[in-house]
């Protein structure tokens with residue numbers, strides 16, 4: 001038996017064991033890894049059961065291993081998710097919702113299973129399609145609407161009920177402070193080779209941190225935000241391309257509207273993918289930007305303050321720089337946080353975010369005008 005088979009068999013056994021703990025009915029028969037997300041591990045697991053009429057019925061679920069290096073307090077993560085999903089479900093009982101299965105451990109119902117250092121959960125599988133990149137402006141518009149709608153659905157959720165599962169997640173100043181501290185330690189001797197990238201990021205530090213500063217100065221309100229608004233975190237109907245549900249709620253925490261807008265734009269409105277090495281082509285596609293902004297503001301414009309609207313363009317730059325520092329910091333530290341799939345993956349990702357941030361500077365006036373135009377359209 002080859003090594004790979006051995007690993008797969010181990011995984012099969014592990015997934016079966018997890019399914020059993022969550023009391024999934026039927027027989028486990030296959031799994032596939034869902035290769036999205038840079039932090040958690042996700043598997044579609046397929047069960048076969050009798051549908052009651054003697055016919056075989058295949059029922060898929062999602063099994064997810066929470067990365068406990070990123071999420072140090074996964075029980076709090078699940079607490080937030082439970083609170084938020086139940087809140088939305090009560091408001092919209094007929095909508096498509098995420099359902100987290102429960103284990104029964106000594107009579108207690110839990111939506112997670114502790115397995116040594118690992119933490120597992122099982123989620124209902126929603127038949128759907130996702131997009132890592134998308135040229136279809138209708139789909140991008142629908143994603144903007146979905147993230148805007150998600151935030152508005154939680155507008156009356158009491159933020160004090162949420163844990164800060166990753167403290168200072170979008171505190172760009174603290175991200176920079178950590179980055180600079182790690183540069184001076186240089187634990188893997190990689191700093192010398194990434195000087196140009198470090199120099200660029202430090203040269204724009206004040207502008208990149210302005211959003212965080214405005215929050216600390218009380219100029220921008222805290223809301224309940226998603227905080228990880230990559231377009232692949234929206235599930236779409238395969239035929240109509242309507243958005244079905246927003247997923248990956250691990251980072252739902254108090255945050256700024258700009259964190260959600262900026263993160264979505266730096267991912268979806270980039271001409272290239274997040275880890276592209278084609279830096280010539282990397283940059284903001286203003287058509288995609290416009291489509292997302294229109295969808296997002298159609299849901300949020302009436303609620304947002306003028307300051308929030310005025311800083312949406314800036315938030316895109318802030319999020320691109322913040323993520324560039326995180327990727328480069330991880331590279332400097334020896335790739336401990338983000339999953340890497342190719343050599344120097346984090347460096348490649350950082351370079352791509354830097355190229356994107358540079359292009360945003362050039363296009364910032366246009367980005368701001370588009371936001372103002374969409375906001376006034378939906379405020380009437």
Ligand code: GN1
Nearest residue numbers: 036037038039040070228248251323
């Ligand atoms: C991580 O795992 P994923 O892809 O949902 C990260 C985000 C980054 C993103 C970059 C908890 O999200 O903040 O923007 O990678 N999530 C966490 O691809 O750190």
Ligand code: MG
Nearest residue numbers: 037228248250
């Ligand atoms: Mg995520």
